[in-house]
Amino acid sequence: MKKINLDSNEKIEKISGKLKVLQNNQLPKFGIDAFLIANFIDKSKSQRLLLADFGAGTGIIGLLYAIENPGKVFLIENNSQLSQLEEKTVGLNDLKKRVTVINQDINNLDGTFQLNSLDAIVSNPPYFDSPNYSKKNLSKERSHARHEENFDLAVLVSQSKKFLKSKGKLYFIYRAERIADFIDLLIKNGFGISKMRFVYGKKNTGAKLVLVKAIKQGSNAKINIEKPMIIFNERNEYTKELQNILHDNKYFFYVIQTADNYLYAGTSDDVNRRFATHQAKKGAKFTRAAIRHPLKLVYQEEFSSKSEALSFEAKFKHLSRIEKERYIGL
Template sequence: MSLLKENERIDYIYSDDRQIIQAKDAFSVTLDSLFLGYFAQQKVRDKDKIVDLCSGNGAVSLYMSCFNRAHYDAIEIQPEIADQAQRSVELNKLENRITVHNFNALEAPKKLKKDYYDMVVVNPPYFKVPEGHVINPDEKKALARHEIAINLEQIVKVSSDLLKMKGKMYMVHRPERLGEIMHYCLKYDLSPKWVQPFVSKKGEKSNLILVEATKHTGSDGLVLEDSIEVHEQDGQFKPEIQKIIKEPKDRENEVKEKYYFYCLLCADGSFYGGFTNDLKHRLEMHNAGKGAKYTKARRPVKMIYHEEFDDKKLALKREYWFKHHSRTWKEKFLRDHNVKF
């Protein structure tokens, strides 16, 4: 499977086992996306269903997936950028948790499900396009920065349409648009509940905000937080910002038990997907007739593919996901991962 195309690179996002494909001549992952993902994920449960509007190369979904087991629908209008996101999902083996869609976010209520999602996260275009305004000649950058394909009011309405009752919208934006955000939220049955400003350095004006709004609830109870300072006076990131950008070292150095999803090629040519924390022992058990009822009558079996996880639930979900696909799909999956059978 060819992951990288011309003028692309692979970078890391948050932890050293979460990677993202980025174009060298396009916008890379920004603090906006990381702040959005970090604060939104604190309210996510493993069973939640989340929509990532204006998702770009999938940075927010990829980042948030480090912290939970929720399912994400990432929506991006530009085919090339959506393709990058899809390949990043495959690179991280998250196909069973993140689904990438290539269409305008305006179509989301029709193409997905209305009144269905627990959360919407959105890092939208920040700037209007006044008459006569000269926008970036690079179409990819222009669509990402300016309200060409969708505007702020439409984004808020789409978010409200997608959310179930009491569902939450998290939006990152510029502080000068806060009044409009509040107005459109109230217009479309979303009550602003929390606003978090950010400043580059102490004493400066806010240059970024996060807004949380809840669908179909009382409009009182708004919390306006103190501004979070991003940089020290010498330009270095504050310690609390470094924790958002990079997994803390004390967690990185933990000795974690490994779990595996694996695929066996059976003697009759069929495939068997399984889960274990010891690949060698598990293969021996299968060939001894003690591994599973399915493989007992199809020995000898050969392990042709495996994936490693730090979390038992993720390995089990990967096994379930693999088993519930057709033979044709499994063959394509294995070929895409350079497995000969």
């Protein structure tokens, strides 16, 4: 990955060790929605597939797709500052051969794409009505990203109808309470819904959002209603599924001191659960022996990925006993 010069308001967000995305405090930022819709897109091994992200923002949806699939991606964004940010991000990730940034209004793409030329279109369209949106302290740029002003669902559907191939796929996320609106809009434009998934904040609450896949000229498509997606568990933590989607799979390095004074090192995504397994003599062969017990968890350290934690574990095991004790503070 290339080095770039950052402006004072810019920062780099690292995602899963595979992707770096630039964000600017004065511009719209990506949120959970972007990860949900990116995860919802069907995978493809085709290098010829053409996918466009309409209203790309930071570009994260198209970029998440690009790092997992070989096709070409177009990031369409009307805001020139966001487009410049996307250009930096694409260069930072060495994706210029497959990802193209286009600074253009969604309503004016006739000179950008040929009719019926795209295999897929994805979008996280604005889904707040301007008069009803209560947060008035947003900058003009950030406000446009949330309000249905220059780009709404009707524009997304009509432009998708124009530029998608026959049987091309449209993916988007929208407010669940507006389901009647978008179903009517899709049908009127010749789309058939083939897949939907409702998103809930917690179990036993109403759906907040819905993920939708629609097929151009697919009026005979059967709708697959996928299992609900739950954001938070009963402890107000992200569910395991959401952690996976967010690439937030933090991993831990830990050290256990045994009764006979050995230091056992390991890694896990849940140290408490893993330590309980060791205590029950069901963990590693080394800690099953009665002579090792009782065990004491003396150290743990968080890493951003499993590979990083495993790499550090290997280095730690090559340290001398004195070096190990110094590192973990014994």
